[in-house]
Amino acid sequence: MLSFSTARVRCAAVLATVSLLSACANLAGPRDVSIPLSKLQAGVEKRFPLNNKAMELFDIRLSNPKLSLQPGTDRVGLNLDATVAPPIIRQSWRGNISLSGRLSIDAVRGAVFINDPRLDQVAIEGVDGERQQQFGLLANALLHKSIRDVPVYRFRMEDLRYAGVQFMPTAIRTTADAVVIHIEPVRE
Secondary structure, three states: OOOHHHHHHHHHHHHHHHHHHHHHHHHHHOOEEEEHHHHEEEEEEEEOOOEEEOOOOOEEEEEEEEEEEEEEOOOEEEEEEEEOOOOOOOEEEEEEEEEEEEEEEEEEEEEEEEEEEEEEEEEEOOOHHHHHHHHHHHHHHHHHHHHHHHHHHHHHHHHHEEOOOEEEEEEEOOOOOOOEEEEEEOOO
C-alpha cells in the first residue's frame, strides 16, 4: 500500500508531466511572426537598382526604394527614384514613381513578394503631361514584369523551426510598423 506522501509525489509528478506536455503542445501550435519595417526595407534595398530597356526605346533605372506599410490592407507602398533615358540621345529625365502592391507568401521559395503592383503616381521632371502618361505606361509594364519577382523578405529555414517542429507560413497582414506572418506547424 502506498503512503499518503508517496501518492502525493506521484500525483505531483503526473501533474508536472501533463503541464509539460501541455506547454510543448502550445510551443508547436500556430503563432504570429512580426517582421519590422526596417528589416523589410533592408531586404528591398538589396534588390535595387533595377535597370531595364523598355521596347528598345528607353533605358529605365529604378533606384532608392522607400517601402511603406498600409495597415489593414495587406498592401505596401513603394516609392522609387526613376531615370529615363533614350539610348539614341544623351538626354535623360529624372523623377519619381510610386506604386502599391499586395503582399503574398511564396512558401516554396521562402519569401514574401509584392504581387498585383499598381502604379499610383509618375512624376518625371521637365516632361509634359502627354509624355508623363507615356512614361507611366512604360513604368507600369516594367513594374508588372520586374517588381513581382522582387522579394521583400526571405525566410531562413531556422526562422520557421521551433522546438523541433517545422512551420509553414499561411497568412500575412500589415500593421503600422510591421508585417505579421501567421505560421502553423507542418502536418505530416
